[in-house]
Amino acid sequence: MFDHNDVFVIFVLGGPGSGKGTQCANIKNDYGFVHLSAGDLLREEQQREGSEFKELIQTCIREGKIVPMEVTIALLEKSMQEAIDTDGKKRFLVDGFPRKMDQAIKFEKMVVESQFTLYFECSEETLVTRLLKRGESSGRIDDNIESIKKRFQTFKDTSFPVIEYYEEKSKVRKINAEQDRESVYIDVQKILDISLQRSDA
Ligand code: ADP
Ligand code: C5P
């Protein structure tokens, strides 16, 4: 368990293809956050020689289902500890997590409480176009129309309630992710500049 006053976590949420990874790369560059994508960590674990979770992860990803939280939380916690131990870095963007209420509750109880959530809001119409385009080169087993439909359903049924939960706590900073990359990042910077100033005070 990390100290919430010492380890700073921003959750980054939004539908698949909303630009979480793209914007986290910008934030990492300009603000020095460590970027941890839950999906990337799961894909790495799925490819790791000797992993007992290979098949489970692959099936969940293809079907757009949420991997059992213990697996994902353990991967995140390990990466956070490594960043702290090797670089002394304590500011994290946790991208694509929590995607289910149980992940949110467990992570904040057992790892660290989040500061707030950046939510990239985007229509399905835009998301599907972006994901199919990304699928031309991503090599991802879930960037095809069948998996995309399943991922949208999971987002609506399972992940959106997490955003509503944090909204009730006034911990969501919403961004219009329909815009071009540069305009989205301008809005991201405005929010971060205000929020980080507050937390420094
Ligand atoms: P996520 O991590 O939320 O799934 P990505 O950052 O991988 O989303 O973005 C999905 C795809 O859309 C990528 O191919 C990315 O290059 C592209 N993309 C990201 N942001 C924008 C944007 N604002 N406008 C158009 N395309 C975008
Ligand atoms: O965020 P990304 O689109 O890379 O996630 C890909 C897949 O990884 C999700 O559709 C889901 O199957 C799995 N995932 C998960 N729990 C998370 C993040 C991702 O199960 N918190």
Ligand code: MG
């Ligand atoms: Mg991503």
